[in-house]
Amino acid sequence: xxxxxxxxxRLKTYYETVYVVSIKNLKLRYRNSMLGFLxxxxxxLFMLAIFVFVFKxxxxxxxxxxxxxxxxxxxxxxxxxxxxxxxxxxIESGGILKSVNIPPIIFPLSALISxxxxxxxxxxxFLLLMFYFGFRPSLVTLLIIPALILFVLxxxxxxxxxxxxxxxxxxxxxFWTTITPALFYATPVVYEAPKNMNWFMVLNPxxxxxxxxxxxxxxxQFEKYDELISMDIPNRFLTTLLITVFSTTLSLFIYSxxxxxxxxxx
Amino acid sequence: xxxxxIAIKAQGLEVSFLIQRQGISSIKQYLLSxxxxxxxxxxxxxxGVDIEIYKGECFGLLGKNGSGKSTxxxxxxxxxxxxxxxxxxxxxxxxxxxxxAGLEIEMSGIENxxxxxxxxxxxxxxxxxxxxxxxxxxxxxxxxxxxVKRYSSGMMARLAxxxxxxxxxxxxxxxxxxxxxxxxxxxxxxxxxxxxxQQGTTIIYVSHNQExxxxxxDRAAWLKDGKIEKIGSVSEVGDTYLEQFN
Numbered sequence: 001x002x003x004x005x006x007x008x009x010r011l012k013t014y015y016e017t018v019y020v021v022s023i024k025n026l027k028l029r030y031r032n033s034m035l036g037f038l039x040x041x042x043x044x045l046f047m048l049a050i051f052v053f054v055f056k057x058x059x060x061x062x063x064x065x066x067x068x069x070x071x072x073x074x075x076x077x078x079x080x081x082x083x084x085x086x087x088x089x090x091i092e093s094g095g096i097l098k099s100v101n102i103p104p105i106i107f108p109l110s111a112l113i114s115x116x117x118x119x120x121x122x123x124x125x126f127l128l129l130m131f132y133f134g135f136r137p138s139l140v141t142l143l144i145i146p147a148l149i150l151f152v153l154x155x156x157x158x159x160x161x162x163x164x165x166x167x168x169x170x171x172x173x174x175f176w177t178t179i180t181p182a183l184f185y186a187t188p189v190v191y192e193a194p195k196n197m198n199w200f201m202v203l204n205p206x207x208x209x210x211x212x213x214x215x216x217x218x219x220x221q222f223e224k225y226d227e228l229i230s231m232d233i234p235n236r237f238l239t240t241l242l243i244t245v246f247s248t249t250l251s252l253f254i255y256s257x258x259x260x261x262x263x264x265x266x
Numbered sequence: 267x268x269x270x271x272i273a274i275k276a277q278g279l280e281v282s283f284l285i286q287r288q289g290i291s292s293i294k295q296y297l298l299s300x301x302x303x304x305x306x307x308x309x310x311x312x313x314g315v316d317i318e319i320y321k322g323e324c325f326g327l328l329g330k331n332g333s334g335k336s337t338x339x340x341x342x343x344x345x346x347x348x349x350x351x352x353x354x355x356x357x358x359x360x361x362x363x364x365x366x367a368g369l370e371i372e373m374s375g376i377e378n379x380x381x382x383x384x385x386x387x388x389x390x391x392x393x394x395x396x397x398x399x400x401x402x403x404x405x406x407x408x409x410x411x412x413x414v415k416r417y418s419s420g421m422m423a424r425l426a427x428x429x430x431x432x433x434x435x436x437x438x439x440x441x442x443x444x445x446x447x448x449x450x451x452x453x454x455x456x457x458x459x460x461x462x463x464q465q466g467t468t469i470i471y472v473s474h475n476q477e478x479x480x481x482x483x484d485r486a487a488w489l490k491d492g493k494i495e496k497i498g499s500v501s502e503v504g505d506t507y508l509e510q511f512n
Contacts, residue, residue, distance in 0.1 A: 012389070013384075013387050013388075013389060016384060016389060016390055017384050017385060020380065020381060020384040020390075021381070021384075021385075024370060024373070024377070024381055027373070027377075028370065028372055028373065031372055032372070095368060096368040096385055097345070098340065098345065099345070099361050099368070100345070100361045100368070100385055100386055100387075101343055101344040101345050101359075101361075102385060102387070168286065168306075169286075260347060261284045261306075263283075263340070263345065263346050264283030264284045264285070265284065265286065
């Protein structure tokens with residue numbers, strides 16, 4: 001058996017590692033479950049049903065309420081399921097990180113990628129459903145791609161911070177499970193944000209992302225194009241871009257500060 | 267013997283762990299002291315370790331549980347950054363043979379080989395090339411298609427050892443984990459270890475069983491409370507190590 005040369009490029013190996021671990025996550029996710037991938041659809045559909053049937057009694061000033069809820073809900077769902085999974089990834093991988101010299105960030109990153117792939121797959125049936133509710137795609141719809149990139153980066157940075165602190169204090173997990181529903185109601189996902197957002201919503205970064213997505217997928221259907229394109233959407237892109245840059249920098253800073261102590265806390 | 271080439275050289279290694287102070291009272295104290303009191307305390311594990319391991323030798327590491335053996339190995343492997351001291355490594359250290367680390371029990375043996383070997387730094391091409399060698403060496407045959415959760419601990423050890431050997435490291439770390447396999451496999455591992463040694467691989471053998479270390483190692487070190495108590499030929503170190511129990 002000839003000796004094989006290793007480490008032709010460390011970076012290439014890391015890239016492959018992320019790929020292999022992401023695929024593993026996807027494979028494992030629905031193993032031993034009968035409905036498998038369908039669960040990713042069932043969960044938001046069920047929530048949609050609740051809001052359409054229950055909240056419609058209370059909220060009746062929103063045009064096409066099902067479309068309104070759906071366009072926010074699928075993105076919120078991506079955020080909440082990703083963050084709740086990524087949260088545990090560094091701790092879960094403690095055994096590996098104790099025996100192999102690889103950067104811990106590989107595990108949260110792989111979880112994000114497998115969640116993203118899962119999310120993109122669910123987007124197909126959801127877009128069909130939105131079409132059924134009256135959504136008609138146009139050129140503006142394409143803006144969802146940069147918006148999604150920002151949203152994914154933001155989701156990752158929040159999750160990375162949580163998963164780093166979770167190594168030190170396992171309370172983070174409980175804290176986040178408790179806080180997620182609160183955040184959901186503090187963000188205008190199922191109700192319409194007031195025209196002038198109150199201080200809480202201005203400070204709530206999620207609100208800006210959801211509003212951006214709303215502008216692209218929902219308001220573009222009803223409102224006058226010019227104002228939306230020239231004012232609202234660029235403004236929201238700027239806000240979310242700043243939030244994303246800030247949160248990403250912060251998360252990488254926290255990660256680099258805290259990773260030294262990971263191993264003594266596994 | 268000609269001039270010895272150095273595989274590992276560490277000087278003045280100091281490593282400490284952050285230990286969380288447990289209990290609600292400590293958080294209360296922390297808050298009451300407005301952050302003046304620390305939530306974590308540092309616990310020193312290695313207190314200045316100097317060690318030199320030569321290329322191609324089999325080096326034994328003796329020490330009681332909790333003496334810092336694993337911490338020393340992890341520091342040498344670059345997994346734990348030292349607080350103080352320097353490490354020079356000549357070659358590539360194999361992943362530590364922590365039993366079952368990284369094995370995903372819901373997946374089959376083959377899937378695990380792909381996953382773990384990737385984590386250990388092999389490329390997909392290399393994994394493909396050494397797949398049949400790994401399966402052959404582990405003697406798991408058709409069981410590689412079975413979920414790892416249905417494996418016995420011995421079978422897991424076989425799988426783990428076969429994978430580590432497949433990375434063909436310059437420095438191989440063998441932990442006591444080996445003892446889990448049955449006698450046949452243990453002998454096979456020993457044969458493989460001596461084969462690797464002849465090819466120039468450095469072996470670090472960790473154990474608290476001095477008999478075993480005497481059998482296979484040339485030199486040894488005794489680690490006591492985070493310090494090297496004695497380093498030298500295996501018989502010397504082994505004898506001094508035994509004396510403490512008498």
